[in-house]
Amino acid sequence: MKQFTAALLGSTGAVGQRYVSMLNDHPFIRLEVLMGGKSAGKKYGEAARWLSPSEAPKDIARKQVLATRPENAEGCDLVFSALPSEAAARVEPNFAKAGFNVISEASAHRMEDYVPLVIPEVNPSHLPLIKNQRKRSGWKGSLVATPNCTVTGLAMVLKPLLDGFKLNKVVVTSMQAISGAGFPGVPSFLIMENVIPYIKNEEEKVADESRKILGVVGKNAIIPASFGLAISCNRVPVIDGHLETLYAEFPGEVTPSAVTKTLNHFMGAPQELRLPTAPKQPIMVHEGLDRPQPRLDRLAGSVPGMSVVVGRVRNGIDKNSIQLTLLSHNTIRGAAGTAILTAELMAARGYLGR
Ligand SMILES: NC(=O)c1ccc[n+]([C@@H]2O[C@H](COP(=O)([O-])OP(=O)(O)OC[C@H]3O[C@@H](n4cnc5c(N)ncnc54)[C@H](OP(=O)(O)O)[C@@H]3O)[C@@H](O)[C@H]2O)c1
Known part of the structure; x- marks a missing residue:
């Protein structure tokens, strides 16, 4: 399987931390870029108040949290977003417009008719909506949402x-x-x-x-x-x-x-x-x-x-x-796990890559 690199928005939060744990040692998705709001500029290990009994992976803890901007994800194939809804509403379309494939946890765009809202076991047949989305929005990338x-x-x-x-x-x-x-x-x-x-x-x-x-x-x-x-x-x-x-x-x-x-x-x-x-x-x-x-x-x-x-x-x-x-x-099947599974399915079906 081709290797993919990912950026994570909202990386320091409850859901962001689940992504960090679940992507550690992932066979083909490497978490490269961590982004945040107030914590931008700090080392991840200092910024994230780690909630799990196991420690944050050392290489991730040493990384700097970057400001949430598309140019900071340069080179990534995929953007996971664990942003609060208000920030997601503003920010996620900018990433999709800049050519990134965004998979979002936030409620901001879930009910837009051109946004597939996906649980990979339930409705993978909704992913082809991405074609309409690109036509309507002019985005080079895409935006797929995961449910509440x-x-x-x-x-x-x-x-x-x-x-x-x-x-x-x-x-x-x-x-x-x-x-x-x-x-x-x-x-x-x-x-x-x-x-x-x-x-x-x-x-x-x-x-x-x-x-x-x-x-x-x-x-x-x-x-x-x-x-x-x-x-x-x-x-x-x-x-x-x-x-x-x-x-x-x-x-x-x-x-x-x-x-x-x-x-x-x-x-x-x-x-x-x-x-x-x-x-x-x-x-x-x-x-x-x-x-x-x-x-x-x-x-x-x-x-x-x-x-x-x-x-x-x-x-x-x-x-x-x-x-x-x-x-x-709720933070695994209800959030990070379903989004990562969606990314795996999109990779297998040829939706990822820039
Ligand atoms: N918790 C769940 O079980 C669950 C399940 C499904 C979906 N969701 C959804 O997932 C999203 C994240 O939830 P959460 O529970 O992880 O929230 P959270 O713990 O409050 O974390 C929010 C994250 O977003 C960042 N952030 C906040 N405002 C920002 C801004 N203006 N610009 C850039 N980054 C900003 C924060 O970074 P700083 O600390 O650096 O500001 C933090 O990393 C929400 O949309 C939520 O509805 C949550």
Whole structure:
């Protein structure tokens, strides 16, 4: 496989740090350039308040954090962006215009109709939208978005349910970790011994992004999936790992065993292509009565944190409905991991390179 060099915007933040860990020793993507906001000019090791128990890789810690400007990514094939949305809205198009292939974590451009919003196992067929994007924008590069951290695990579970059984409506309740709010996140005075039943703009993002990801490619944009989706988002005192309970209604009868089998067997392009960050089993159904749990299951799978763990699969109010609980690691599967997997898929399909 050809080697690719990458720049990382927002490198010092909670998600940026996950990229640094996950790209260390990557077989064909080398993290070359680290960019930041306030930390520009400092050594990465001093600027990043490292959140993981393992240390930052030494060669990365010695690198200088550069100002967030396209000219500082000169020579890179790929730009990962872990910028806050407001900065992403301004900055990411400048990188795409300058010829870089940008993969973004931010919500700023996710719902633009010329921006593919991708989970590699779910909707790799949306990537060809890049052609339209280049025509409309005149960019030499491209901009691909990855979903909100609550959407990723949910859409991965909804995809095989939709394909296997059709879906009428879905009701979801999320219990979202505090790292989902970035660093330093929610003040401890607000979250300790508490649950906050509101996360600004989150419920709208989950509904809109899920339908876009599960939609089909139309002439110039994605035609969103049409099932009903209601969600309540809650912030809970957990460091990492978003837990969601899901109630789904189908046009016909469904059994828990058929749903379990369908979820366990779900595979996508990354598994077929054996991409390095692809987990062998993207969805793992746990048989334990009290699983999944964030502390026990968030790093499950052959690539830690990249599998969604499902449990408690049972019928709902009748035989046409199912209830289950799902867990996904919000900064790995819900952020850096999915973006890196997207880059691997884009490399395999010839979308990278300048
Ligand atoms: N946390 C999650 O679970 C998660 C999951 C999915 C998606 N996301 C999205 O990923 C993005 C990053 O989230 P995060 O949790 O890592 O946030 P974070 O911890 O607050 O980190 C933000 C990063 O962006 C940089 N930055 C801030 N303002 C900037 C500016 N004006 N110009 C250039 N750089 C700037 C910061 O650098 P300095 O410190 O140098 O200023 C820092 O490196 C957000 O868009 C978020 O919505 C987060």
